[in-house]
Amino acid sequence: MARHSQLYRQGMQEMRHHLGEKADNLIAKIESISEEFAKVNVEFPYGELYTRDILDNRVRELCTVAALTVQGFSSPQLKLHIEAALNCGVSREEIVEIITQMIAYAGFPAATNALLAAKEVFDETSKAEAQKTEAQD
Amino acid sequence: MARHSQLYRQGMQEMRHHLGEKADNLIAKIESISEEFAKVNVEFPYGELYTRDILDNRVRELCTVAALTVQGFSSPQLKLHIEAALNCGVSREEIVEIITQMIAYAGFPAATNALLAAKEVFDETSKAEAQKTEAQD
């Protein structure tokens, strides 16, 4: 897409690295409502911030999972970043551990809802992998 | 102190590893208001959670800094955990980077206040180190 900036293309590539195919679906959905929103969503966190070398993606995604656990209301984004954390090489055990740690900073309701969100993502991921394996046999 | 549980002693040791002398001061202050509160504050996050092997303290403290940045209202605790992150080997640059990342998840006001809190901690730390060096000369 010629009309997109260098920053956008770089961001889209980074976003796909974190979210796989869901990156394109999410941005297409947002773009159907607002091109400006979709543009800044790609360029700003993914093009501008996540590509900087100072922290690796594993740590970045674990921190985002911690932050969204504490935020409480952003469960769709929390699920997305739990999946992104898995895609970046974080283990299920580490995700569960950081959510458990957040009990201390945000209490049980926020942490319980994050734990159940993680369970949903793990189940979906297991199912998707099982289907892929089956298709290959 | 014989009256403390094994979990408490383990927690106090872990807490000192994160917060240095401030651990004892903080717990003494809380204990003067409520022994129960001080007890669970030591036993639960530090004795029970932080001693588990699954994540190292660097990552745990970076995640806590991210979470408290997003929480917005807990600046005394944010400053404490920025210092704890430094004590656990996180660099200033990494702390600033994770706070900058949080712009995307909680907006500029929360992230700006966290950045200014980090500056205060860095300045205090530099000053304390300068005094220590001076005293040694």
Add this chain to the structure above:
Amino acid sequence: MARHSQLYRQGMQEMRHHLGEKADNLIAKIESISEEFAKVNVEFPYGELYTRDILDNRVRELCTVAALTVQGFSSPQLKLHIEAALNCGVSREEIVEIITQMIAYAGFPAATNALLAAKEVFDETSKAEAQKTEAQD
């Protein structure tokens, strides 16, 4: 209804101006649980505050949309006030713009959820208008 105060009747009228038929449905539902809650819900924001001349309803509703976007957890009320904003003459483009502006103050998760809520309201509104037009033909 003779039992209602002047303030209540004034509030109910203002509320209908913002929410159309949904005003009566919402209040009836709340009244079935608590008469007191329904009473203050009509009298206080709509009877007391919204009828004051200092700001027009367009600006009031845009500010409420901004505020509920940032609040994050109140999506049913956000959808209601997106509809109210449309009823008070705010354009879809303006609603999307103010939600986009809120990225800067509350981050992407809160703003994305508000954007998707706006999309739902716009789709429902388009559908309702199409049905009305059809019925008239």
Add this chain to the structure above:
Amino acid sequence: MARHSQLYRQGMQEMRHHLGEKADNLIAKIESISEEFAKVNVEFPYGELYTRDILDNRVRELCTVAALTVQGFSSPQLKLHIEAALNCGVSREEIVEIITQMIAYAGFPAATNALLAAKEVFDETSKAEAQKTEAQD
């Protein structure tokens, strides 16, 4: 269960007093994801805090309902504690009253969502009681 601590068994008993059978279901669900999380969820609020004599369970649960109303995002836990409040002898009228009071501290959206959550719990409770009565006839 021999492997559980004294504190855990005490907490489980207290939790059943508040939540009935739902206590065991909830903990089993959490335990299937994380044994550590389930353990601290039972031991800490129920074993450690709720068993202390200083406040009775009626007041404790009403305060929790108030707190979760204000928190806004924790509706599953709010519904659980509305039910717990009923189980501890709080009346429906008192629950509705404290939610109404919270309008003053957290605004209408948070309080309205809590009121509708209370309605759902009341309806489920009435239905369950009707079925029990029917079964006995």
Add this chain to the structure above:
Amino acid sequence: MARHSQLYRQGMQEMRHHLGEKADNLIAKIESISEEFAKVNVEFPYGELYTRDILDNRVRELCTVAALTVQGFSSPQLKLHIEAALNCGVSREEIVEIITQMIAYAGFPAATNALLAAKEVFDETSKAEAQKTEAQD
């Protein structure tokens, strides 16, 4: 003041019962900025809600302390309601206990800040009482 409604006068009386002389100071300060804000602040929570018989003031104030503890950012109001709770007959021990309970629902940072706020109020109250006793001798 002849210009005030019956509801306002009733609210002002209730507010003085909770906050003593601070009620008049607070309302005077608010009134100097906005008469409307002062009016609804007196009429709505104190005139309309707190005068209802369904819950006693002890429970109402304890619930407000719990709610503002969880809210995190409203420390001036939390301190005010800790004092109001004392004025309504709640003991210091009960206030500390409900704040401690809130660790489970909002985490340590929110609860710690509330505990330290309680300490400040207790110290001010003790000092004021000591001065009063001294003055009487």
Add this chain to the structure above:
Amino acid sequence: MARHSQLYRQGMQEMRHHLGEKADNLIAKIESISEEFAKVNVEFPYGELYTRDILDNRVRELCTVAALTVQGFSSPQLKLHIEAALNCGVSREEIVEIITQMIAYAGFPAATNALLAAKEVFDETSKAEAQKTEAQD
């Protein structure tokens, strides 16, 4: 400054329009901690969002005041945007009115703190104007 992007220069100009001299002071302070943070703070909200024609600055700033009132913890930014609203032509009466409206969406503590913040800004502004007038005489 040659090193800055077109977007940055445009953002800095817009930011000065909203915040006057404070824009440069704020950015210089942030830049001394993190160049990246300062860059995105100028480019993103001011360069990218606020320069779009869809809403005028009066409405944008009133919405931001409403949003930060509800957010509760961001008082330094709230004060900044109350001043920005005044600079963009919003009247004091309108600012007080929108804060009063927010009682309905976020309760009295958040709105009271915003009202007192507005009072501080108004007093500072009056004082600064008086000094300017005096200097001219």
